[in-house]
Amino acid sequence: MAMPVLAFAALMFTFTDMISTVSAALPVTYVFGDSLTEVGNNNYLQYSLAKSNYPWYGIDYSGGKATGRFTNGRTIGDLISEKLGIASPPAYLSLSGNDDALLKGVNFASGGAGILNDTGLYFIQRLSFDDQINSFKKIKETIKTKIGEDAANKLCYQAMYFIGIGSNDYVNNFLQPFLADGQQYTHDEFIELLISTLDQQLTRLYQLGARKMIFHGLGPLGCIPSQRVKSKTGQCLKRVNEWILEFNSKVQKLIVSLNHRLPNAKLIFADTYPAVLDLIENPNTYGLKVSNRSCCNVDTNIGGLCLPNSKLCSNRSEYVFWDAFHPTDAANVLLAEKLFI
Ligand SMILES: *[C@@H]1O[C@H](CO)[C@@H](O)[C@H](O)[C@H]1NC(C)=O
Ligand SMILES: *[C@@H]1O[C@H](CO)[C@@H](O)[C@H](O)[C@H]1NC(C)=O
Numbered sequence: 001m002a003m004p005v006l007a008f009a010a011l012m013f014t015f016t017d018m019i020s021t022v023s024a025a026l027p028v029t030y031v032f033g034d035s036l037t038e039v040g041n042n043n044y045l046q047y048s049l050a051k052s053n054y055p056w057y058g059i060d061y062s063g064g065k066a067t068g069r070f071t072n073g074r075t076i077g078d079l080i081s082e083k084l085g086i087a088s089p090p091a092y093l094s095l096s097g098n099d100d101a102l103l104k105g106v107n108f109a110s111g112g113a114g115i116l117n118d119t120g121l122y123f124i125q126r127l128s129f130d131d132q133i134n135s136f137k138k139i140k141e142t143i144k145t146k147i148g149e150d151a152a153n154k155l156c157y158q159a160m161y162f163i164g165i166g167s168n169d170y171v172n173n174f175l176q177p178f179l180a181d182g183q184q185y186t187h188d189e190f191i192e193l194l195i196s197t198l199d200q201q202l203t204r205l206y207q208l209g210a211r212k213m214i215f216h217g218l219g220p221l222g223c224i225p226s227q228r229v230k231s232k233t234g235q236c237l238k239r240v241n242e243w244i245l246e247f248n249s250k251v252q253k254l255i256v257s258l259n260h261r262l263p264n265a266k267l268i269f270a271d272t273y274p275a276v277l278d279l280i281e282n283p284n285t286y287g288l289k290v291s292n293r294s295c296c297n298v299d300t301n302i303g304g305l306c307l308p309n310s311k312l313c314s315n316r317s318e319y320v321f322w323d324a325f326h327p328t329d330a331a332n333v334l335l336a337e338k339l340f341i
């Protein structure tokens, strides 16, 4: 039990440290990820099936409107931005090609996206991590034309990069028996593929100027409602959680290695797994009540989104999960508190 606490203390120290090294100005942040941090990129992808721009998404967001966030309120990224005292960066696809907002931070996250290109294939359209890095490369060129090469490089060196990706490589790839990767690879092979791909991707971000990168590890995916329904008794899937722990530990090793290999790189692994598991195992400790089914009552293995005809729970502040995959605003608030005081 002492371990996670120590891990958080260490994380908080480096995190605060990192912020204080970001000059006196407000930090510029670039966000890469999936539906856990998306703020509306997929709204602009005409054929994407990974969308959340309809009720009841956003019912507890400012204005009560669906924005493309996959929760009833704020994402964990929104809440971390609040803690940094900055506005949550806008969706990349909501900006015009040479918007001045590019200088202040951009969110590239896209629901259904993964480390691998073929993850989330059945959503038709989403911005994979490679797509997101390519988009960052594009905006860097634009920033250069706006403020000059030296200033652009400096801006990129000093910015913070939040990266949270990999959940879909399990939930919408390896764990779907009808998709190729689950049949083609053993878990050992699959994890090697994920880690070697991630190695190239983080190295590429570094080459594009990223130095301060915070990688959010995966949560206990075996406990999300869409996985629990695969167990006859509604329990967490132990084997899935073991795979996730293995992934997290390999990413941690990768990050140590990248910090050695890449001069001036400051990558941090933010271990969210223990905090999320604690919330799921002990909801009462946090003033929550239900952690084994979703507020929208849409717990299926595929689908699982909170569609307009879903019947909502009576008190959204009592649930850890909003739909079959994503935490509620209430859970995100608690997680942000736990991770980044
Ligand atoms: C994804 O596809 C692009 C080309 O479309 C390729 O350059 C890239 O290496 C692929 N990435 C992965 C992770 O397979
Ligand atoms: C959730 O947990 C409660 C209480 O522990 C139990 O009564 C209920 O059957 C569980 N629901 C599911 C869907 O597993």
Ligand SMILES: *[C@@H]1O[C@H](CO)[C@@H](O)[C@H](O)[C@H]1NC(C)=O
Residues within 6 Å of the ligand: 287, 288, 315, 316, 317, 318
């Ligand atoms: C909803 O649940 C929260 C958290 O348990 C509680 O503080 C609040 O009073 C509840 N609201 C209603 C209307 O019951």
